[in-house]
Amino acid sequence: MTDERRTGVVMRATGSWYEVACDGCRIRCRIRGRLRLRGVRSTNPVVVGDSVECLSDENGDWTIVDIRPRRNYVIRRASNLSKESHIIAANLDRALLMVTLQAPPTPPEFVDRFLVTCEAYKVPVVILLSKADLQDPAAMAAFRAVYEGAGYEVAEVSTRDGRGLERVGELLAGRTTLLSGNSGVGKSTLVRAIDPSLDIRTGELSESHGKGRHTTTFSTMYPLSGGGAVIDTPGIKGFGLLDIDRDELWHYFPEMLRTAPGCRFYNCTHTHEPGCAVREAVAEGAIDAGRYESYLKILDEDDKYRK
Template sequence: MSNQNMDERSFSGTVTRATGSWYDVDTGGAVLRCRIRGRMRLKGVRSTSPVVVGDRVHGSGASDGSWVIERVEPRRNYVIRRASNLSKESHIIAANIDRALLLVTLAEPETAPEFVDRFLVTCEAYKVPATLLLAKSDIQDPAAMEAFRAVYEAAGYPVLEVSARTGAGVEEVRTLLGGRTTLLAGNSGVGKSTLVQTVDPSLDIRTGEISDSHHKGRHTTTFSTMYPLADGGRIIDTPGIKGFGLIDIDGAELWHYFPEMMRLAPGCRFYNCTHVHEPGCAVRDAVERGGLAWPRYESYLKILDEDDKYRK
């Protein structure tokens, strides 16, 4: 067994599935079903789970014949969100990611702009390159898609229009995935699992339809799961995310995670400008001139206001 000494019953590998109780670890030669030591916690991380998909872990066999994770290697990055409203705990979605792909739909269902911006802020904060996928492009309004592209490409993010139904953009997504570990995220109903199966038909991933009664997506992925791709690389399919609360991001530093604001900030009169009320603010001037998209600035203000209570 690769990466494993059967005499000592020790192993090392990558977590490919985490349910909170059991963890699948790919050792390179086999997938082991593991649990974690009850006392194991990661220093400095208040997380709902100390082990997540993408973690590199080490462990050994227990006396009862089961496998136990004993140590997690330091993470080079991760995508994290607040576990729930008013919670101080965090939920790490996945770790050690080469790129995050966020699926967005402008209708059926609608992805809120603030959700997109919160996700991108987290990617910036934890150094995860992000690409936006405008999903179900065959049924979206072309003018709305063009307006979306203009906002986010100006901010510095790649935007791809994709459709699992017509195949538009699928080859470009395959190119992005090749040889990398990629996190695929989005609200329920945006078509994550369907897109993955279109990119790699060999994968067996459940899909669901939009609920007519509430016009929202049904959850088809219960736990984050990493899948190997036929053409190389690995993709992490995540449960649909309803909200994306930020955690451990100071209000005074929030603008650091809006790339277009970072480019403008050196022109502000005050070095500690908050870009909200100060005179001589290059960011606010750019918004008024149309040089910085209002929807992005509006998200910045909303996040500052709504998240302030969690920082007290």
């Protein structure tokens, strides 16, 4: 009997098994050992969104034997493993980052680190201000001013009053989209509101801590009835950056990239040099001081892990 080969897209990844869509069906696969070696610095060599080649054996069991080159991905430093990476998803048309200013609050540093990664790996990103019906309007306006000023689209979204759902539908249509954010920001609830036919678990905030409970256990890609697909991921607590050159970090802050040509020195790090247009813009309020502080903190983190 000849081994059968199929090519498909990874729709679900549990770490042990992978669900692959190919030729109109779904097959359950493991991964070949050598693929783990190829991704030696990664905790997950095969991720949702990967285009993979699968091979069946004489018993009809399927194995992923090869991964096609990725056009992009979103990656972070793995928890408690400074030299290991964790790829969240691959081959994306867009990322939607869900943020809440309260119930629960999303740390600004998390937002900035996620945006830096998307810039570095060429993934277009839109910020969704989630649970807009529960947020303070003045705080939302201030948030929008910062990130729209940096160059990002910010959309207010509420599944309770329907605010922004039409815009989210437009962003999702016909595209493969990563939906990400901290636990409790309402990712699964939003996906279910956009496409009620999807069976996605949702949960409530922890009453004792006011933090989100994890309702998505494994990353999963869901085809949408209107076309396209959304990747729902487990809530992320932190977002450590990996493999971003410190000399190029400012390239991934769009407002700094626009301002840097005015610096006196071509190799300005925007930390201490005289004639730095970026620091002048921060002092004048043209660049948000909080965003600039995130830049400095990421530089400091990079020094800790670069050994």
